[in-house]
Amino acid sequence: MSKIKFATVWLAGCSGCHMSFLDLDEWLIELAEYVEVVYSPVGSDLKEYPEGVDVCLVEGGVANEDNLELIHLIRKRTKTLVSFGDCAVTANVPAMRNMLGGSEPVLRRGYLELADETPQLPYAPGIVPELLDRVLPVHEVVPVDIYMPGCPPDAHRIKATIEPLLKGEKPKMEGRDMIKFG
Amino acid sequence: MSVRTLTIDGQPVAIAEGATILEAAKEAGIHIPTLCFLEGVSAVAACRMCLVEVEGISKLLPACVTQVAEEMVVHTNTPKLQEYRRMTVELLFAEGNHVCSICVANGNCELQDAAIKVGMDHTRFPYRFPNRSVDVSHPQFGIDHNRCILCTRCVRVCDEIEGAHVWDVAQRGTAAYIVSGLNQPWGEVDACTSCGKCVDACPTGAIFRKGTTTAEKQRDRAKLEFLVNAREKHEWTR
Amino acid sequence: MDLQELLEMGKQERDRQDLKQTRIRCCTAAGCLSSGAAAVKNSLEAAVTVANLEDSVEVCGVGCLRFCGRGALVEIDPHRILYEEVTAENAPAIISALSGEERNQEGLPVQGDRQHPFFALQMPIVLENSGKIDPERIEEYIAVGGYQQLHHVLMEMTPQEVIEEIAKSGLRGRGGGGYPTGLKWATVAKMPKGQKYVVCNADEGDPGAFMDRSVLESDPHRILEGMAIAGYAVGANYGYIYVRAEYPLAIKRLEKAIQQAKKYELLGSQIFDSTFDFKIDIRVGAGAFVCGEETALIASIEGKRGNPRPRPPYPAESGLWECPTLINNVETLANIVPIIREGSDWYASIGTENSKGTKVFALTGKVCNTGLIEVPMGTTVRQIVEEMGGGVPDSGTVKAVQTGGPSGGCIPAEFFDTPVDYESLLKLGTMMGSGGAIVMDENTSMVEIARFYMEFCRGESCGKCVPCRAGTVQLYELLSKFLDQQATHADLEKLKALSYMVKETSLCGLGISAPNPILSTLRYFSEEYEELIQQDSLNGKVTV
Secondary structure, X not given: OOOEEEEEEEOEOOOHHHHHHHOOOOHHHHHHHHEEEEEXXXXXXXXXXXXXXXXXXXXXXXXXXXXXHHHHHHHHHEEEEEEEOXXXXXXXXXXXXXXXXXXXXXXXXXXXXOOOOOOOOOOOOOOOOOEEEEEEOHHHOOOOOEEEOOOOOOHXXXXXXXXXXXXXXXXXXXXXXXXXXX | OOEEEEEEOOEEEEXXXXXXXXXXXXXXXXXXXXXXXXXXXXXXXXXXXXXXXXXXXXXXXXXXXXXXXXXXEEEOOXXXXXXXXXXXXXXXXXXXXXXXXXXOOOOOOHHHHHHHHOOOOOOOOOOOOOOOOEEOOOOOEEEEHHHOOOOOHHHHHHHHHHOOOOEEEEOOHHHOEEEEOOOOOHHHOOOOOOOOHHHHHOOOOOEEEOOOOHHHOOOOOOHHHHHHHHHHHOOOOO | OOHHHHHHHHHHHHHHHHOOOEEEEEEOOHHHHOOOHHHHHHHHHHHHHHOOOOOOXXXXXXXXXXXXXXXXXXXXXXXXXEEEOOOHHHHHHHHHHOOOOOOOOOOOOEEOOOOOHHHHOOOOOOOOOOOOOOOOOHXXXXXXXXXXXXXXXXXXXXXXXXXXXXXXXXXXXXXXXXXXXXXXXXXXXXOOOOOOEEEEEEOOOOOOOOXXXXXXXXXXXXXXXXXXXXXXXXXXXXXXXXEEOOOHHHHHHXXXXXXXXXXXXOOEOOHHHOOOOEEEEEEEEOOOHHHHOHHHHHHHHOOOOOOOOOOOOOOOOXXXXXXXEEEEEHHHHHOHHHHHHHOHHHHHOOEOOOOEOEEEEEEEEOOOOOEEEEXXXXXXXXXXXXHHOOOOHHHOXXXXXXXXXXXXXXXXXXXXOOEOOHHHHHHOOOOOOOOEEEEEEOOOOHHHHHHHHHHHHHHHOOOOOHHHHXXXXXXXXXXXXHHOOOOOHHHHHHXXXXXXXXXXXXXXXXXXXXXXXXXXXHHHHHHHHHHHOOOOOOOOOOOO
């Protein structure tokens, strides 16, 4: 049996969803029998998102140029894209900066107004990715196949979502156990 | 008192004349979702969650204010109603800044419950991210307009039960917001008796009791120093 | 006042007018005033004095002369010469032309063609006095038979008979809904005796609509008389006119009219020595479109926030301060006096099978002749737009006409042979509405039109119910996405789904009808939406 090509991605989020993923504990060993982890901040050390990925969990909202480029690449190279956690599904806490109305006021607030000493705006083109004006949930940028809300979704929910996918089935995202936000 | 008999989702129900469809459904053990409805204060039919289909009537009717009629045939959960309810909840989430993970009402919120009930795993409408304020001028309570869904339960409970009428609605359309007194900070409104009924009435985390927010939990700044001393200098007491 | 005194007063006024050979009528409704009508009237008066013609020439201010796009308008009796785009500088020439000798002299303004279909196809019933009498003088209203119908119903008809007469006339609500007026009156009349109210809804707010304003500015007493007759018919002794603050001139003239009517005891206690009392007060709206919705209007009169509430109970049952309340639109009430005077059979003989009488339209937009027109129901859209309106300027092509304002829809040119009545317009997916008729030419983007109305509804939603408050915002954003050429086919589906949702779930008429401009343009001009859709790429569309 060929293994499913599995990826996880961390965009603008706190990595809490990935921590929760690691809470799958010994089931991770079972999972490893079914999947080949081809890209993941917690499961592989590959820098380039590969082609032909079957399932990808995307944590985080789309907040900067890098996120934007990566999410398009992911969409192009992935069969089933799972919006993983509230930041991916709603943009959540990272998007609270959207209330300031643009990247410019956000940077000014963070690096000038709130600076204790040597206030200066970060500027390193090609090294530090530019902020987008708004942090967006993944589905506002590319089509999403499955939404797994939660901040973070707990290990049970992650397992219940992944398990059917391993069998090529769509998980049923219904009820408090599966779709409660927060 | 005369009695009316009707059918709700195929189930026969008998109830006193003058009762609403919502009451009749409750009697029959059928749950109709609501958000602005609050037992004990007047119904305003504003959230449109409780809309039902009645055979022979082309319009959808709000169950909270529509009186039962003899031989009425009501459907509370048709695919169309399910879809419209989900859209209503999605519109609410997209309209405000409902960040469940940092909300005092997380896990105890009627909007969150409604989202689960209607099967909302995401909203199809772009979030608006409005710039709304938080008023914590009251010594005991606070209001976070980011989380307000304008159900006006607070307005009604304060007016109709406490009799203080501290709350009302200002502006219109998407600019509408709950206002205290004559658009004063809540803490400066003399009419407020600090009874806390609005806190209890609020379906979301918009009106809350102070001290329950994450930002206000007590911090023990000296703890780090203690740990360092314990490890390095073997001082085990503070 | 009794009938004798009323007739005497009318006669005196007619005699006074007959003393002068020439009556120069200057339009002093808001449209012409904005084109300098006040200065025109002043300089005409001065020119009369200079020419020493005070004994034979009278200059008076009158209501709307219809051809609003060509103001300021001046009409001269007895030959009914209409001058267009008159300025103060034209006054001496106009006066010297009165002698008939210097007709072609320079300085004379353009003379209007009274035989033009714009005028010829009109049938003035609501506007019968408009442009003829001075709205600020009750004497002139009485001189054309004013308040005689009030006397007639009080003395010779039972309330029941009045209602039957209105019902038989086939008059339907002119505010847009088209509810049978007689039925509405009968419902209020049938409520148990006690405090009842009559409310005149003068909160006209549709963009491009100014029929009610013109009626109020041109013939305010007709509304007062109509309300008093309605009050007698339904058993109400108090009336409110709810008029928007944006109509200061209408308010001023109404106030003046009420004062005059009170002075002559045509309003007040024991009118014409009968047992009927009727008082009228004005309530000025503060600029919310939603207050034209009857339950919001009631809340506003009561001093509360102008929010609609669910119906039932309908105002006829429980309205102002929970009393039975009759709410009629300005134009509806303006029809009452002629119906009583000429009889219901006469009125019912005008119009189509289900829509009787005339309808006043404010004809505007990309059309040569803009202004107020009153036409019999059943007049075709083509007659209105092409014959009366004269089509699009610079020989452009008419694309559609929008009726019903933000609640209505558009009638595309291929349906212009449709006769205008309540049902036929509904069948086309639009509505009669209050009477705004905005003509659009081939350069008009229908998606942009839809967005314009959605912007209006978004701003005017009271914010009470979720679909209207939040739904109109999202509909607006979706339409903008189309206009920014960022939309996908999925957005088109979303636009439709949300439109139906807002339509079916909103609390009041504003939200229920808000998606109509979208649905209507989607129905006839869906290709315009399609053209704006970006090629759906594999990755969907980025909106950053």
